[in-house]
Amino acid sequence: MTTAAPDLADIEIRDPATDEVVGRVRPAGAGQVDDAVGRAVAASSGWARTSPGDRAGLVKDAAAAVRGVAEELARLNETETGRPYDDGLGGVLAAAGTLEQYAELGPLHRGRSLQGDWSATDLMVPGPRGVVAAITPWNDPVAVAAGLIGAALVTGNTVVHKPSERCPHLGRRFADLVASFLPDGVLTVVDGAGPTGALLSAHAAVDVVAHVGSIAAGRAIAEAAAGTGAKVLLENGGNDPLIVDDGVDPVWAAGQAALGSYANGGQVCVSVERIYCHAGVADEFLAALAEEATRWVHRPSAEGEKALGPLVDRRQREHVHAHVAEALQAGATAHVGGAVPDGPGAFYPATVLSGLTPRMRIVREETFGPVAPVRVVDSFEQGLAEAADDPHGLAATVLTPDMAHAQEAWRALRVGTVKINAAFGGAPGGAAEPRGLSGSGFGYGPELLDEMTATKTVHIEPCPPRHDR
Template sequence: MTTTTDTDIEVHDPATGELVGRVRPADAGDVDEAVGRARVARDGWARTPAADRAGLVRDAAGALRGVAEELARLNETETGRPYDDGLGGVLAAAGTMEQYAELGPVHRGRSLLGSWSATDLMVPEPRGVAAVITPWNDPVAVAAGLIGAALVTGNTVVHKPSERCPHLGRRFAELVASFLPEGVLEIVDGAGPTGAALSGHADVDLVAHVGSIAAGRAIRQAAAGTGAHVLLENGGNDPLVVDADVDPRWAAEQAALGSYANGGQVCVSVERIYCAAAIAEPFLDALAEEAARWVYRPSAAGEKALGPLVDRRHREHVHGHVAAAVADGATVHAGGVVPDGDGAFYPATVLSGLTPAMTITREETFGPVAPVRVVEDFAQGLAEAIDDPHGLAATVLTGSMNNAQQAWRELPVGSVKINGVFGGAPGGAAQPRGTSGTGFGYGPELLDEMTTTKVVHWSPLP
């Protein structure tokens, strides 16, 4: 749980409610000083050979592996993410930084064919000072990707981690900064006001943000005044469409994984499920059985760990969606009740009887809730999945090549997953659409976002 006093941000363990620590938020003056230091360091870092920049990032990634267990424990303490999941996130972060250390030196421009005696070049250059504002749900992996890509392409960085895990964010950033020249990576603590001061700063050239739609919208407006390039991954309302020709138990396992992993607090969590009527009954029965396997830590053999939500304020949001759906006629098959005791736990929940107008169908819940709408067939499920302003990701489970082809062609999202709610090749890109964001957030394409192109036309003297 995160609370703000007159001067400090207090962070509490979401499993116990115990105080983890207090952090003083950076004010506008602190932000100005951090951006100023990054500005001073900008030219020297940009002129550092790309291979040397990459070598320092690679060294930092190796050090990150050495403290992975420590960071995973701190992640669990501040956000409730189960230790094994958090450890995987830290190791993925190290791998991402190593990947960008390899890709950075070979990120290149191109030449253009013009007249015989002239040369035209398109040269990538760093944008300058990058503001990197990261979330609490996968804090190390997200920060590592954005910061790693920014650094290897010659940008300096001011990083603001989420106020819900400030100790983890600072530990990570200070570790990476210890391998870099002074001013190349700065860190500021704080909540919304700090983020606003940073993203709207006149000397920031790029803002990369992963977080809420409201914050992303404010960043777009601020950047319109400063001219900063904006890279956003914001909220999603990711659908899962279940065809009538798949095994309902397997489909239920996929739905549970997509809905309950990290307590449903994943950017690409399954948020709404459309199941063909022909298999709806066995699917719902199997999904309720799967929900019973996701239990509060620690879990026994055959069970899966379901940590607490990040804080009680977020739990109120999640339960509010569930309670409103039930009041409007939804049926609870599992969970749906706020448990007694300390912490911010919420049970794995299964609902049916959803309608398109319900809040839980239209908005991101971001909790361990699997809301199921029974539809006549795949075509109806796909049509309703498409009817949404978000555009992050979607999943379809089908044995039909025709249905799979139609789905990935028509779904207006950045990523479509066929017959698997998670996965994807290392280095894969993602480009959200609609209210879910703009720009590439992963993959080699992220290096393009972190750079701007200068065209040079070079002709000889007459």
């Protein structure tokens, strides 16, 4: 049972492009969290006994329904988080694809057997862990929720979902739609911010807490789980470096850096957060990057331009600008951007900085905004060493024509994903396991099915014949 109650004042949601109030939600308190978890517990046994094929069929039907309302969800995403419609639509369609993927993979998830003596067998059988608390973020809310919820459902778990308080209507619309295809209690939703998430993650009847969000929230969840025994899956964000090696085409490299830094306003878990550029290409790279930045615009984009929506809210803009202003005050140079624009909303321009030092906050911490901080280094080795000197461990990108450098980089960087010569990308079904402050556990791909299940070893021997006396 939960023991504390959060502040039950309504949460106000504003359109980050206009500052207009677009909704309010009442956060769930202890009683509502207890009720949601209780329903999940009550549904758990029946859902676990449902055949994998039947579970997968229901999830696949839900995926088709998500496709059917993709435009509605993308518009709602734009209204609540500011993500441009086309980008948001891509995220919703990716979510539907993820549900379909797990519907295919779920029935194929299997264990192993070991042969002992001729008459004995050991079975290693995966089974559902029970109740999964899925606590999801605002920056790609539908796609992330689809991954965690889909993997949990097809492996026989029930789910209580807490979407981000910054897009609660979107989160509830998606989850309620999926839940409409499932038995009662298999998927429930609770609204709220950090206090509600704390109640949910510390609930004694929750068996798994799967969280994508901040380092502070992830740390609090891990501490709570230490008391309840729940398994924890965390993706806490990162401070992802990009290394630009000597010999690359600086214009191409600038395009990759801009994409990595500015896509979704720099509000992607694996956004480029800091750039180490070899001095041999630095001048051309910085000029090309500054030109690229001017193509990311807040108005409807024309040919050759890309839409840059607002940040999720003004609080996030204040955080981003504090990093930039502190760097400028300490001697950095803004080639483009770096100032808060006039007018409504939470817009911030695509920004390019240089003249950075390793200890600046914009280098050491996650900014999560459309900022490309460039540090010029004398060698690939220096860039790699500085990129690796970081307690986060989510992802990294290396742009290099030298495959020996690529090989050294992917081995030396203590992160879950290393991308060589591409800021984004990866095969469908790919998985990653963050390190350090960035979290723990696989959050995507077939490996997430393993995370959502517990393996039970069963040793079987025949009973000896009865000897009548």
